[in-house]
Amino acid sequence: MADEVKPISPLKNLLAGGFGGMCLVFVGHPLDTVKLPPDICSWDVVWSIHHRNYDPWRANQVLVTVPIPGRFDRRVSVCAETYNPDEEEEDTDPRVIHPKTDQQRCRLQEACKDILLFKNLDPEQLSQVLDAMFERTVKVDEHVIDQGDDGDNFYVIERGTYDILVTKDNQTRSVGQYDNHGSFGELALMYNTPRAATIVATSEGSLWGLDRVTFRRIIVKNNAKKRKMFESFIESVPLLKSLEVSERMKIVDVIGEKVYKDGERIITQGEKADSFYIIESGEVSILIKSKTKVNKDGENQEVEIARCHKGQYFGELALVTNKPRAASAYAVGDVKCLVMDVQAFERLLGPCMDIMKRNISHYEEQLVKMFGSSMDLIDPGQ
Template sequence: MNLEIPDGLGDLLRDFTVAVLRDRPPDIYDFAVGYFTKVRENRRPKSVPMYVIVDDDDDAAEPDKDNFKPKCQRLNRYGRRQSVSAERYDPEEDESDDEQKTVHSKTDEQRERLTEAVSGILLFRSLELEQMQDVLDAMFETVVNVGDYVIRQGDDGDNFYVIDSGKYDVYVNINGEQKKVHTFEEKGSFGELALLYNMPRSASVVAVTKGSLWAMDRNSFRRIVLKSAFKKRKMYEELLENVPILKSLEHYERSNLADALMSKTFKDGECIIRQGDEADGMFFLEKGVIKVSIINPDGVEEELGKHQKGKYFGELALIENQPRSANVYATSDVKVAFLERESFERLLGPCLDIMKRNSDMYKQYAEQYPLKSRCD
């Protein structure tokens, strides 16, 4: 049979691992029942992976990029790998600093190709600009030929890979028979599960054509991706705890919401929401000051008020399924946490009644003064 890995399985298992590490339940089986029951009820969206346990050994040292070959090619193909002793990784206790950064020099052309290759990788979605620069610095290029095993099922995880070019087949050993379960062509990433879960490689990846890959060693992956994701979740949980409408959410639901948020920045004077635009999500004000205004029938823009950290906006259009009814500008350098429409609908059901009451002012004003113009 053709075994397909279900979409979302990796995210589901990663999130469960995070919940176990955070709550440290006395009975993991009872905790699992409650956890997955809530997941089913909330039908939570995919989220950026949070901190989990990964392993650490001497093989994770900085590779020689000039003589690099995928680890499976450096092993005796008939020899049995010995188990590697792993240590528990807690990002809250990780005090590593910038001096431990791994930097592989690159030409301008290589850096441009790498930037393009990582642009759509979900794992990097929550990273800030500075952290993305760390990702670019830490990755190194390796070329593979037809038939090369990039990773081999059962090996220990050493690197995370992003495809720059080429075609790659994914195989899983089922009852002694190799079954092809997926094909990557010219884009994609793989190898993160073994690093995230302190487990052997769960599949083999073989080059079908000559190609180029970008690799990141385990230590850099852990420091940049896991620690940054943990810090992001902690920061957003603290932000959301101070939002009055979210008091009705359970801690677990608030954590799910924190996972779904994305950071966005706006410069002083920039229009964040345009009156009349289709709503794509809502915003939580993380830093800075915003101004809310609306265009009256005479084409004059009237200010409704200003807001600072802890306020939220943009929810009315989502609740009413209508275009934006007001303009929102940054009146200083502003940083917001953005929640997409799909995540809003799945995660904020318990808060909708409160949001509707708080949004009456905007709705009544919009009905009194129909839309005539938009901000530039």
Template structure:
């Protein structure tokens, strides 16, 4: 009985608590009117399963939309038939009455076929849209408009500074030149006075900010008291995670001095940055499923890893990491191969100790423990790797960090 109780406790600690604690935090942040429905939706999202609540509501709405669409199609078909009649002969010979009757029957059949084809086509397109993240349903009743980003005047020096700042963020560094230029042009200068509350914890996110000058404090309500958890200054960006994950603001941000900020609105962020992030998630999801160290992650956590990854290319013989260097990046081989070499003494030449192929990873221990690199890793032919740096890892991962730490501990036990 004692052994059974211990097994139950171990299961609760290792399996249930990580899920339930995160779920409770989300419920407390969101304060949903129907917590049961909210939790069902969140659990489905984390498991990568269809949301039955949103699905039921969406299907009901889609059915109503389809009825409207069918009515429109019928009306258009009648107008076409009337147009054809008025453009042809206005009298019908008596001997053609039976033919006309047959044609009317054929028209009715054709109309039914059009309705059925329209319904099937619409359902197929809606099902495809439902698979994408936060995709909006578009059709005759809801035309998708081409997004045109706003443009605010800036000097070339200001544009250069903004580019340098944004390129350091995991969200913006993977944008192509054109998209990044659009984002920079859409950023609006905002000057604020000291003691201005720019963001309030729990509010919806409508924009993100880049600090040009000044200083702001990030405060969280802890045990009933506002406590400063971070200070941001020139070159820092904040507010982007609430936009990316459609989450409430995680902290209140208050200026402690006069500040010159750059503001990027939700519309531009969604149209360019979030769209690019969604495509990256889809591209990397299957690949990340094949990486052994990440096999304990759900779809939501893999998505967060995909958001933070950047890609680097190395030519044959190039050093990806060097033995003894500080370790602050975790690597996954995307394409090609690499070899690990290690020197076991100051005067000893490095020898090959490991080969890496697609899906293999290295650098996770240095990322978690901060220890120097234990070996060299050298590209064998052209090698493409996905990289996760320490700053993004610490900021984004949360439970993902726990998973990697656990895997690293298992690896160290196996190696000892």
């Protein structure tokens, strides 16, 4: 069980649970085991996911070799070679460079700026990745990738909307959508699996692709180093202890690291939520605006309700409820956080969702019992 958030009052104890481990405040037992929606995956598919790293929520691909000129051709089954990113073999592969105009380069940089997979690259590595990426325009109803096919590329979305379709028992259904941002295809390049979903453009759009060779030479090897850095820390995070090792490693593969200075605001009450945070080092203060207390400028004053520390997390409440941020978070001293975007949160932390949702209801009931229906706190939606 996790170390409890140190509250400043009974109210803060409750709210601290909501922002730093709500399930730990209200649930006195380990988190549930991994379960996927039964209408999406039968137990034999769940077994495959668990043992073979299948991922029905994200389109996947395998490690295959393909000439760059044929990168859009449909692939048939190809045996993938093994690859050990820990081996420090001499890099003899020629650099892949797709020339770009200044305008294309700017568009590419904008599309990639929030891709967590690129966050831990040094400037030289990132430059090589951007050099190797190529632009692909798509039309409405175009299949970018198809479930079951082998693939060759990792994709970053510049613009356009895309349905994620999964076929099971000859029935196809949509399990999600990308809306003008995001990326797909990376897990198969890491785990050597066929594509687990079909991605279909529902509007005209533009993608940036990265070939397998460059991806594994830079991204996979860099992620192997990141794994060594974060493995022991991730294992110590109470929320993640109930997950299998392979599931925790998938989390390591998609998280990024962000550093915040003393007093810097990490999330803002009322804003749309796009990320989930685990504190790697330092201390974070959680504050909510008061209805009655105002500052010298006449604005609603923020009241501290909790402090979160190493190994604790925050930002999950808005992602679970699909509501604006319920509080703001500020760095107390220098802070390092591991950050997971909303797509990865929904895909990889699904096992925690039911518990979190149950606890939100319990959490609200407890607030009403303690303070009545009228609380001295600003609704985050206002």
